[in-house]
Amino acid sequence: MLNRDIVQSLPHCASLHQIQGSRSTVPVLVAYPSLHACPLNDTMILHTLSIDLVTVGVVLLTVALLVQALGNSRMATVPVLGTTAFFGYLTALKSQTSITEFLKAGYEKYKSRPFQLPALRAWIIYVAGEQIQDLWKGRDDTFSLKEEVNDLIELQYTLGPSIANDHWHASVIRRQMTQNLAAKFPELYEEIQRAFLDELNLPANGEWQEVKAAEVFTRVICRVSNRLFIGFPLCRDERFTELSRDFTLDASTAAVILSCFPSFVKPMVLRYLTRIPSTIKEFAKYIIPIIEERQRQEVLGDGWNDKKPFDFLQWMLDAARGSQRDPKDLNLRMINVNFTAIHTSSMSFTQAFYWLAAHPEYTPALRMEIEAAVTQLGWTKDAINAMVKVDSFLKESMRVTGIGASSMGRKVMRPITLSDGTKVPKGAHLAANLYGVHRDPKIYERPDEFDPWRFSKRVDAGESATRHALTTATPDFLFWGGGAHPCAGRHFASLEMKAMIAHIVLNYDVKLPRDGVRPKDIWFGASCIPNQTAAVLFRLRQTRAG
Numbered sequence: 001m002l003n004r005d006i007v008q009s010l011p012h013c014a015s016l017h018q019i020q021g022s023r024s025t026v027p028v029l030v031a032y033p034s035l036h037a038c039p040l041n042d043t044m045i046l047h048t049l050s051i052d053l054v055t056v057g058v059v060l061l062t063v064a065l066l067v068q069a070l071g072n073s074r075m076a077t078v079p080v081l082g083t084t085a086f087f088g089y090l091t092a093l094k095s096q097t098s099i100t101e102f103l104k105a106g107y108e109k110y111k112s113r114p115f116q117l118p119a120l121r122a123w124i125i126y127v128a129g130e131q132i133q134d135l136w137k138g139r140d141d142t143f144s145l146k147e148e149v150n151d152l153i154e155l156q157y158t159l160g161p162s163i164a165n166d167h168w169h170a171s172v173i174r175r176q177m178t179q180n181l182a183a184k185f186p187e188l189y190e191e192i193q194r195a196f197l198d199e200l201n202l203p204a205n206g207e208w209q210e211v212k213a214a215e216v217f218t219r220v221i222c223r224v225s226n227r228l229f230i231g232f233p234l235c236r237d238e239r240f241t242e243l244s245r246d247f248t249l250d251a252s253t254a255a256v257i258l259s260c261f262p263s264f265v266k267p268m269v270l271r272y273l274t275r276i277p278s279t280i281k282e283f284a285k286y287i288i289p290i291i292e293e294r295q296r297q298e299v300l301g302d303g304w305n306d307k308k309p310f311d312f313l314q315w316m317l318d319a320a321r322g323s324q325r326d327p328k329d330l331n332l333r334m335i336n337v338n339f340t341a342i343h344t345s346s347m348s349f350t351q352a353f354y355w356l357a358a359h360p361e362y363t364p365a366l367r368m369e370i371e372a373a374v375t376q377l378g379w380t381k382d383a384i385n386a387m388v389k390v391d392s393f394l395k396e397s398m399r400v401t402g403i404g405a406s407s408m409g410r411k412v413m414r415p416i417t418l419s420d421g422t423k424v425p426k427g428a429h430l431a432a433n434l435y436g437v438h439r440d441p442k443i444y445e446r447p448d449e450f451d452p453w454r455f456s457k458r459v460d461a462g463e464s465a466t467r468h469a470l471t472t473a474t475p476d477f478l479f480w481g482g483g484a485h486p487c488a489g490r491h492f493a494s495l496e497m498k499a500m501i502a503h504i505v506l507n508y509d510v511k512l513p514r515d516g517v518r519p520k521d522i523w524f525g526a527s528c529i530p531n532q533t534a535a536v537l538f539r540l541r542q543t544r545a546g
C-alpha cells in the first residue's frame with residue numbers, strides 16, 4: 001500500500017470541519033493546492049513507508065472517528081439540508097465543491113431560520129438574520145471562538161496549550177498595533193515599494209512580463225507584515241520569509257493529520273509525522289536571540305526606552321508579564337501571528353487584484369483618486385484613509401469573492417435557545433451563512449454583480465463613511481467575522497491591502513493574458529481560494545496622465 005497516497009487523502013476528511021465557519025479554517029485550505037507537490041518531506045515519507053500496519057490502523061480509526069463524528073452530531077430539531085444517508089457523508093462530500101449552492105438554497109428556503117449541513121467531521125448549524133444577532137451578542141461562555149479554533153486546527157498540539165488557551169497577544173494586535181499604524185506607515189510603504197521591485201523584477205524598457213500573481217503577493221505580504229512584526233532586516237531575510245510563508249501550510253497539513261488520531265497519540269504524531277517541531281525550532285533560531293537581546297537591554301531603563309525598536313515584537317515584550325515573558329512562548333506567539341496574518345491577507349489581496357486586472361476600465365478612476373490623495377497628503381495613512389474608491393473596490397471584492405462562504409464559527413459551550421426558539425445543545429458548531437448574506441438582494445442590489453463603487457457611492461450620497469468602510473464588521477458584511485471577536489488585525493490588513501493596490505495602480509500597468517477573464521476561484525468546502533497558479537502581466541506604467 002502506498003502510504004503517501006493515504007496521507008495525501010487525509011486532508012479531505014479532516015479539514016472539512018475546519019473549513020466551515022471559522023477564519024482559522026481558512027489557512028487549512030491553503031494546503032490543498034499543494035497536494036500535487038506533497039507538503040510532506042522525504043524524511044516523513046520514509047517514516048510512513050516503514051509503518052504499513054500503522055497505516056491500516058489509521059485508516060480504520062479514521063473511518064471510525066468520522067462515522068462517530070457525523071453519526072453523533074446532527075441536531076434533531078434543526079432542518080437538514082441535503083440527505084442524511086451515510087450519516088450525511090454524501091452531502092458532506094458534495095458540498096466540498098458546491099457549498100455556495102447549498103448555502104444559497106438554505107438561505108432562500110429557510111430565510112433566517114437555522115439549518116444544518118454536514119461537513120466531514122461535524123454537522124454545522126448555519127444561521128442568518130436575527131440568529132446572527134444571537135451569535136453577535138453571545139459571550140464566550142456560550143459561543144466560543146477559541147474552542148472552535150482549537151478543535152479545528154489542533155492548536156493545543158501544534159503550538160501548545162499556552163497559545164491555545166491564552167490569546168493575550170490578540171489584545172496587543174487590537175490596541176498597540178492598531179494605534180501605531182499611522183506612525184509605522186512610512187516603513188510599511190517603503191517595504192511595499194522594495195518588495196514589489198524585488199519580486200516583480202520588471203524590465204526597465206516597459207515590456208510586459210508574466211508573473212505568478214499569488215506567489216508574488218504572498219511574498220510581498222510576508223515582507224510587509226514582518227516589517228511590522230519584527231522589523232528590518234529580518235523581514236527581508238530569504239529563509240525567514242520562506243518560513244513565514246510555509247508555516248501556514250505546515251500547520252494546516254499537521255492539523256489535518258492530527259485530526260485523524262485520538263488525543264493520546266497526537267503528541268507522537270506531531271513529532272514524527274509533521275514538520276511542526278523542526279519549523280518551530282528554526283523560527284526560534286531567528287527570534288529567540290532577538291528577544292533575549294532586547295530583554296538584556298531592559299536594565300538600561302530609560303536609556304533603552306529611548307532607543308528600543310518600535311515593532312509588534314517589542315509591543316508584546318512591553319505588555320508581557322511573568323511567564324508571558326518566556327522567550328520560547330513569545331516565539332510561538334510570533335509564529336501564531338504569522339499564521340493568522342499572512343495567507344488570509346495574501347489570498348484576500350489576490351482576489352481583489354484579479355478584479356483589478358480583469359477590469360482595466362476601473363483603473364482611471366482609481367488612479368485619479370490615489371494621485372489626488374498622495375499629492376495632497378503624501379504617502380501617509382491619512383492619504384490611504386482618504387481613498388474611498390480604493391476602499392470600496394476592496395470591500396466589494398471581499399463581498400463577492402472573499403476567502404470563505406461562512407464566518408463566525410463558534411462552538412456552543414452550554415445548551416442555548418436561539419431567538420427563533422431553536423434549541424442548540426452544548427458541543428454543537430454554529431456559523432453565520434456569509435454567502436447567503438453577501439448575496440442577499442434585499443441587502444445588496446444586484447448581488448451577483450461586481451460593482452466596485454457600491455460602497456463609495458453610498459458615502460458620496462452622504463451615508464456614513466465609517467459604516468461603509470472596509471474595516472467595519474457588521475452582520476451584513478461578515479468578511480471579518482464579528483460579535484465579540486471580529487478580526488483583531490483587520491485595520492492593519494486593510495491598510496496593507498489598500499496601500500498595495502494604490503501602489504500597483506499608480507506605478508504599474510496590469511492585465512490578464514486573456515483580457516477580462518478573471519482566474520477561477522477554487523472552492524474546498526466553505527473556503528474560497530483565489531487561483532494560485534494564474535499568470536498575470538505587469539509592466540512599468542506607461543501613461544502618466546491619470
Ligand code: HEM
Binds near residue numbers: 022409480482488493
Ligand atoms: C485579509 C486578511 C484577514 C482576514 C480575512 C481575517 C479574518 C478573520 C476572521 C474572519 C476572524 C474571526 C472572527 C470571528 O470569528 O468572529 C479573525 C480573527 C482574528 N484575526 Fe484576522 N483576518 C485577516 C488578517 C489578520 C491579520 C493581519 C492579523 C494580525 C496581524 C489577524 C489577527 C487576528 C486575530 C488575533 C484574530 C482573533 C481575534 C479574537 O480572538 O478576538 N488577522 N480574522
